[in-house]
Amino acid sequence: MYLKDLTELFGVSGYEKKVREYIREKIKDRVNFIEEDPLGNLIAMKKGRVDKRLLICAHMDEVGFMISNIEDDGRLSIIPIGGVDPRAIIGKKVIIGEKEMPGIIGFKAIHLQRDEIYEPPKMENIKVDIGVTKKSEAENKVKIGDFVAFSVESKSNERWFSGKALDDRCGCSILMDIIHSDIDLYYDTYFVFSVQEEIGLRGAGVSAERIAPDLAIVIETTTSGDNPEFPSDRRSTELGKGPAITFAHSGYVVDERLFRWIIDVARENGIPYQIKRRTVGGTDARRIATTLAGIPSAVVSVPARYIHSPMSIINLEDYSNTLKLVSILLTKEARL
Amino acid sequence: MIIADVLRSLSSADGPSGYEYRVINLIEEEVKKIPGVSAEIDHLGNLIVKKSGQGKKIALFAHTDEIGFLLTKKESDNYWRFTTIGGIDPKAVISQRIKIYTRSGDIAWGIVGMLEPHLQTEETRRKVPSLDDLFLDIIDCQDRVNAGDIGVFSTEPFLLSDRYFTGKALDNRVSCATLLYTLELLNNFIPKAESYFVFNIREEDGSPGAKTVAYRLKPDLAIVLDVTHGDISIPSMPKIELGKGPALGIGPVIDYNYFERLKGLAESISVNYQIEPLGGRSGTDTDLIQITRGGIPTLLVSLPLRYMHTPYEVVNIRDIEETARLLSYFIARGGE
Amino acid sequence: MKELIRKLTEINSPSGRESKIREVILDELRNSIDGYEVDKLGNLIVWKNGKSDKKILLDAHMDEIGVVSSFIDDKGFIRIEAIGGISPYNLIGSRITFPESGIEGVVGIEGETPQDVQKNLKELNFDKIFVDIGARSREEAEKLVPLGTFGVYSAEFVDLGRRIVSKAMDDRIGCAVLIETIKMSNPYYKLYGAFSVQEEMGLVGASVVAFNINPDFAVALDVTAWSDTPKGYKRMSIELGKGPAIKIKDNASISDRKVVERLRNVAEKNGIPYQIEILIFGGTDAAAIQRTSSGIPSGTLSIPCRYVHSPHEMIDIEDAENAVRLLKALVEEEG
DSSP states (O other): OHHHHHHOOBBTTOOOOOHHHHHHHGGGSSEEEEEEEOOOOOOEEEESSSSSSEEEEOOBOOOOOOOOOTTSOEEEEEEEOOOOOOGGGTEEEEEEETTTEEEEEEEGGGGGGGGGGGSSOOOOOOOOEOOOHHHHHHHHOOOTOEEEEOOOOOOOSSSSEEEEEHHHHHHHHHHHHHHSOOOSSEEEEEEEEEEEOOOTTSHHHHHHHHHSSSSEEEEEEEEOOSTTSSGGGGSHHHHHHHHEOEEETTEEEEOOOHHHHHHHHHTTTTOOOOEOOOOEEEEEEEEHHHTTTOEEEEEEEEEESSSSSSSSSEEEHHHHHHHHHHHTTTTOOOOO | OHHHHHHHHHEEEETTTTTTTHHHHHHHHHHHHTTTEEEEHHHHHHHSEEOSSSSSEEEEEEOOBBBBEEEEEEETTTTEEEEEEEOOOOHHHHOOEEEEOOOOOOOEEEEOOOOOOGGGHHHHSSSSSOOOTOOEEEEEEESSOTOOOOOEEEEOOOESSEEEETTTTHHHHHHHHHHHHHHHHHSSSSOSEEEEEEEEETTTTTTTHHHHHHHOOOEEEEEEEEEEEEESSSSTTTTOTSSOOOEESSSSSSSSSHHHHHHHHHHHOOOOOEEOOSSSSOTTHHHHHHHHOOOEEEEEEEEEEEETSSSSSEEHHHHHHHHHHHHHHHTTTTTT | OOHHHHHHHHOBBBBOOOHHHHHHHHHGGGOOSSSSEETTTTOEEEEOOOOSOOOOEEEEEEOEEEEEEEEOOTOOOOOOOOOOOGGGTTTTOOOOEEEETTTOOOOOOOOHHHHHHHHHTTTTGGEEEEEEOOOOSSHHHHHHOOOEEEEEEOOHHHOOEEEEEEEEEEHHHHHHHHHHHHHHHOOEEEEEEESOOOOOSTTTTHHHHHTTTTTTTTEEEEEEOOOTTOOOOOOOOOTTTSSOOOOOOOOOOOBBBBHHHHHHHHHHHHOOOOOEEOOSOOOTTTTTTTSSSTTTOEEEEEEBBBBBSSSOOOEEHHHHHHHHHHHHHHOOOOO
């Protein structure tokens, strides 16, 4: 399991280099083939028993920001990359650019706020402070276009893991675990660590076009909603109930045959699972399915709380059950 | 080539999305004056100009379509309801004279009327009419117009001062002029690249033009030329100014390596440039081109423009000259 | 043709669950085609050889909008999510059928007080409604409608003479028109008929259907909105009975100018009534087909339809018949 390392690395959409390099280093000796495509997707292949191709993917990118302007007082204006909720970002430490310059997102003290306390902050009022007072000082340290990522230390025990970017470093870790195991793959399996999912599902489809697989499975980290403020009948998944299997989401109804096959395999092998209830959100499956002449795709996810914020949580039993289920799936012929 | 003259004829030509052929034909005529290139119009109507050379395949894109109008429903006699092609502020349409192309080839004229102040109530004066409240008063050839007829703004372009040019459709005719000038300048080199200058259709409705040409050409690098807001303060963004050179886009949809090379070249040949941060999709042809085929490295170069999508947009001719200078050198050096 | 339309609209096949409608369509066409294939996503593609090498693609989508069960509470009430653009407003007072379970339910709305109900009706969304299949416990309901069961409107086909009404006219009427066109034409071009999946989820099937065909041009067949009811959309002019509509533009694409001209010329030459359509919202499979690979000139021929996406969509039978005449003339035209 590579969660600690993966979640502490910085890989905002479009700037996934550090995550990609870490993963490449860890897996390159365990695969038959590895390459990086023009968009930055990392593709690794392990041969199977038959000549057909299965694409399994997880996205490397996380939500974050980019420096859009350096103000006269040396503070940095930022614009979001991906769906960051502005209400969740006050009082956070961030890291800027390749040189990993530290900064903080500060905000006006509560004492000085009146009606604004309950207004969601506007991005234009949010600035990053790197401890300088003049534009010229800032320009020596950072530049427009540098990425800005949350800097969060992970914490875990035997059952729980909390940190940033669990969406979708969980998926990446699962793919890495599978590569390191010695499972008997049925298909020639293409492990795609994709880019730019958070800004519109941009990376995976490109890899799918190059690989032209017969089918695809997307490993995601998904919404739950299991907290006391959210009605139980509108929850998406629940932590501790096992991997979540998707029947439909935004823009795509998962191939029915694959959906039923995955559930049957879970049942036959006594792996706890849940069906993802809500159809909100989208995954790379939509893009992959509509590539070339069509690629039947399925989605299996680790449930998580508070994704797209700088602090999310997963249940480690869900992680290992998801890993178990996907490992078994990869040894079998899909029922298409 | 006298840029102001070419810009004048490009701005006067009428070609809303889906009906660009008059503009395409005009550009083809201009291209014929340039030696050493071959041109072809593809099955969708895109104009593709090729300049041979040894090296990488670089494709430059400028969309030729402009915003426009479509007659939808006859109210009575001479009054017609209409809709827009592309996003147009209703305020920019009020009291404009619209040029309508009828099926028979005659030009009809319509006026978007504004009720006299004397007849308006306090309440009406405070509201801005929406497209549902407006109508076209067809004053001439009213018996020859039909639903589906297209219309454009009828403004005549002219030099506002010695460097500033104004007219309709400078989004994106200013880029078309820039590409033409670049082609001319390229004659001074033996380029180390095979370059394609694509004057594409239909950017305003989701890029089937650019994306499909990119698919066919499969270039090693795609450079999109478009326009960006100039001389206006946008919160959190650097101020991009007319006359200060092209704005180079940076962000996830831009290839970082090529960006650095282009920027480095600009500095070494003293071309003024500006930086335009893009947090996610750019809203230009770049977005779809980047994820076409197996992924294509992309750059976005934008010319600063005032009053976008209004009948009198403004550009600075110097920006055209500087951008063309930069691009011709870049292509000549094979994108290095 | 009414019988065919009735047969098709009565099938319950929401997006992602199209096997039943695909079977029925294939059955209808078996004796009129030279070949068929079901592609990776479930699109049905049929073809009929012509005299020339050129290819024309006509497309209609097989799926209809619907719902899917997302939660069953302790008392056996079922929560649902939308499949495609189905509005909760059209569900109030409607019946839903779950074809895989063979069971029907009615839609109810939450409200702890009369004011609550009023408020919920004003700002309605899927969180405030539920389906009641008459179960008296969670176990009973789960057995019949487990999580992930798809449902559609329960509404019969009604023949009102010139006008016919049913659920799923969008786009079974397109399918019917396409089936009749294939049966009745002696095409000059090689004629491909695509019956696409998951259009309502976002043109999923259409994004891939033309990939291996590479037609010279394509025409999508779908329903379009209407403006001829009291205080109907004032900026559009689409009326039932005035003929099939040749689409200039909608919110997802602009029809290729040459395809539009072609459709117009064929209509005028053959004395077939038609209207010009400009839709200020919406989209069809043409938007996805036009972007396939290096591009395919595409357009749409629409059947004007009232109350689109409700359980009671209404079309004029002559518009459908004229659409068939137009398409037959189009595919038989030489050159």
